[in-house]
Structures are given as structure tokens and as C-alpha cells.
Amino acid sequence: MIASYRFAGQDEYCLRIDRGRDTRILVIQPLFEEANRTRHMLAEMMRALDGHGIDSLMPDLPGRNESAFPQHQADLDLWRNALAECAEQLGPVTHIAALRGGALLIDCAPQLPVWRLAPAKGEQLLRTMIRARLTADREAGKHVTEEMLIEAAQTGPVELAGNLFGTAMIDGLKNARPEDVLDIRRNSRTVRNSSEPDFVTGMIDGKALWLRAEPEHNAVMSQAIADDIAEWIRP
Amino acid sequence: MCILNSRGQETGRVNQDQQVEQVVRSVLCDILGLGEEQVAGFDADTELFGALPELDSMAVAGLLTEMEDRLDILIEDDEVDGELFENFGNLVNFAKAKLAA
Numbered sequence: 600m601i602a603s604y605r606f607a608g609q610d611e612y613c614l615r616i617d618r619g620r621d622t623r624i625l626v627i628q629p630l631f632e633e634a635n636r637t638r639h640m641l642a643e644m645m646r647a648l649d650g651h652g653i654d655s656l657m658p659d660l661p662g663r664n665e666s667a668f669p670q671h672q673a674d675l676d677l678w679r680n681a682l683a684e685c686a687e688q689l690g691p692v693t694h695i696a697a698l699r700g701g702a703l704l705i706d707c708a709p710q711l712p713v714w715r716l717a718p719a720k721g722e723q724l725l726r727t728m729i730r731a732r733l734t735a736d737r738e739a740g741k742h743v744t745e746e747m748l749i750e751a752a753q754t755g756p757v758e759l760a761g762n763l764f765g766t767a768m769i770d771g772l773k774n775a776r777p778e779d780v781l782d783i784r785r786n787s788r789t790v791r792n793s794s795e796p797d798f799v800t801g802m803i804d805g806k807a808l809w810l811r812a813e814p815e816h817n818a819v820m821s822q823a824i825a826d827d828i829a830e831w832i833r834p
Numbered sequence: 835m836c837i838l839n840s841r842g843q844e845t846g847r848v849n850q851d852q853q854v855e856q857v858v859r860s861v862l863c864d865i866l867g868l869g870e871e872q873v874a875g876f877d878a879d880t881e882l883f884g885a886l887p888e889l890d891s892m893a894v895a896g897l898l899t900e901m902e903d904r905l906d907i908l909i910e911d912d913e914v915d916g917e918l919f920e921n922f923g924n925l926v927n928f929a930k931a932k933l934a935a
Contacts, residue, residue, distance in 0.1 A: 730895035812893035
């Protein structure tokens with residue numbers, strides 16, 4: 600189940616269910632804390648995909664989880680390159696399933712069809728982490744502003760909600776938005792579970808576990824996601 | 835499930851106010867993992883901060899960002915203080931005032 604891929608001279612972990620079948624999905628996890636909150640659900644989703652006869656890969660991104668890559672040197676382009684490397688080494692990959700901020704990385708394989716769940720804007724993810732930092736600082740009696748943090752990132756890593764960020768990651772997140780018209784261009788599908796922007800094409804029954812203050816698992820949702828993906832691939 | 839549509843068709847003020855309240859309920863439900871029935875039972879005096887241990891700094895940050903996203907508003911950091919999260923009524927009134935501004 601645990602495979603690895605080489606990137607930047609290191610081995611990075613990749614959760615893998617591979618029985619040599621024709622369809623193989625690259626699962627792009629949500630980013631930062633949201634990845635921790637959804638890992639269990641996604642691992643179960645991969646098992647459910649296996650039940651549908653679909654292989655899948657879920658790579659850890661450099662600087663995340665057990666990775667030895669320096670966290671503050673990572674940015675969105677580096678992550679896209681890492682995903683492309685993983686797909687190359689452990690593929691061939693035929694489809695992408697991206698969740699939340701993972702949808703910002705789908706250009707790692709621009710030709711593949713994409714299934715997205717609740718795609719998130721980079722700025723929204725960044726804002727939450729900056730807020731958490733500012734709130735914690737305020738409680739500690741320190742006066743820090745968003746501008747001060749962004750300026751500090753120019754000269755060295757800045758800690759936001761337990762993550763070390765360099766300026767390239769901060770700039771990348773500020774400008775990264777999931778594409779609205781993806782569904783037409785890439786024969787793709789976008790689903791949500793709650794709030795409902797215009798570009799949504801489907802709905803998954805379940806809770807927004809990626810937002811949850813305390814991590815939680817939902818086996819029904821894992822199955823529902825796998826069913827939706829399988830239906831999308833083989834209608 | 836926290837499936838409460840945040841972008842309905844109603845245009846009247848009363849309906850808009852109800853909608854804002856629904857959105858705030860659904861955000862609380864999503865972030866704190868509270869039961870739908872529990873959140874549906876919240877009234878203006880229901881205590882939030884202090885009564886809900888899940889509401890730490892990360893949860894507060896997530897809650898504000900989700901409210902911004904679902905209501906299409908912008909919340910400045912200096913508008914956020916302890917009073918805002920004192921009870922459900924304060925949070926809903928803040929969101930309503932933001933939308934009316």
C-alpha cells in the first residue's frame with residue numbers, strides 16, 4: 600500500500616492501490632491542515648475505488664507529512680512538478696481526483712480529465728492560516744498584522760498555523776484559483792457537499808470534513824465519493 | 835449533514851436575514867461537527883465561545899473564512915473580537931450588518 604517516488608533527491612511516500620488495471624487515478628489531497636483532516640476518508644475512498652476496479656495513487660507532497668523536504672522551500676509549482684514525477688514513476692495515470700486546494704495543482708498533468716470536490720481558492724486557504732496565526736498572537740499579547748507577516752516572509756520562513764512558508768508559497772496561494780470552466784475544457788466533473796457556487800455539476804451527500812476542528816471519518820462519504828468517481832469514469 | 839443552500843433566490847430583506855442565519859448555522863455545523871438538530875436549536879442567546887470547546891483559534895479562523903466565502907463578504911481582522919463569538923445572535927447580527935453595508 601505504501602509506495603514511494605523520487606523527487607529532488609529524496610523518497611516521498613505515496614499511498615497506492617495498484618492491481619495493474621487500465622484505470623489509475625492520481626488523488627491530489629487537500630492542502631495543509633485540510634489534508635490531515637481528510638486522510639482517513641481518502642484512504643477509505645481509495646479502497647472503495649479498488650472495489651470498483653480502479654487503481655489509485657495518493658502521493659504525499661514534498662514538505663508535508665513525513666517528507667524530509669524543507670517545508671518553507673515548497674511552493675505550488677514545486678508540488679505540481681512532484682505530482683508529475685509521481686505520475687510518471689508510478690503511473691500511467693488516466694484520471695485526476697482533486698479535493699479542495701488539490702484542485703490548484705491539476706496542471707501537473709494538463710491533458711487528463713479531472714474530478715474535483717469542493718475546489719478551494721488559494722487565497723481562502725492562506726487567509727484562514729494567517730487568521731489563525733494572528734488570533735494566536737493576539738491571545739499571546741503580541742501585536743502582529745498580516746502585512747508584517749507577508750513582509751517577514753521576504754527574508755525568511757514564516758510560521759502560519761503550524762506550517763513554514765516562504766514567499767513563493769504565499770504569492771502562489773494568493774493568486775491561485777480553481778478554474779470555473781474546467782468542466783467543459785477537460786471533460787471533467789466538479790462536486791460540492793454544501794455551499795453551492797455556479798460551476799458545480801454534482802452533489803455529494805456528506806459533511807465538509809476538511810473544515811472540521813476535530814478530525815472525523817465518514818465511511819458513507821468515502822463510498823459516495825468513490826461511487827461518484829466511478830460513475831464519472833464509466834457512465 | 836450541513837446542506838443548507840447559501841445562495842437562494844429570495845430577494846426580500848426578511849428572507850435575506852433568514853438566509854444569513856441559515857448560512858451561519860451551516861458554517862458552525864461544518865466547522866464544529868455539531869449535529870444539525872443541535873445547531874437548528876441555536877437562538878440569539880446561545881453561547882458560543884466559552885460553551886463550545888472546539889472553537890479554538892484555528893476553528894475561529896476557518897469559521898470566518900467560510901462565512902466570507904459563503905456570504906461573499908470581507909471581514910477585516912480588526913472587526914473580530916471576543917464579543918463577536920459571545921453568542922449566536924452577535925455572530926448573525928454581524929453578518930447581517932456586513933451584508934447591509
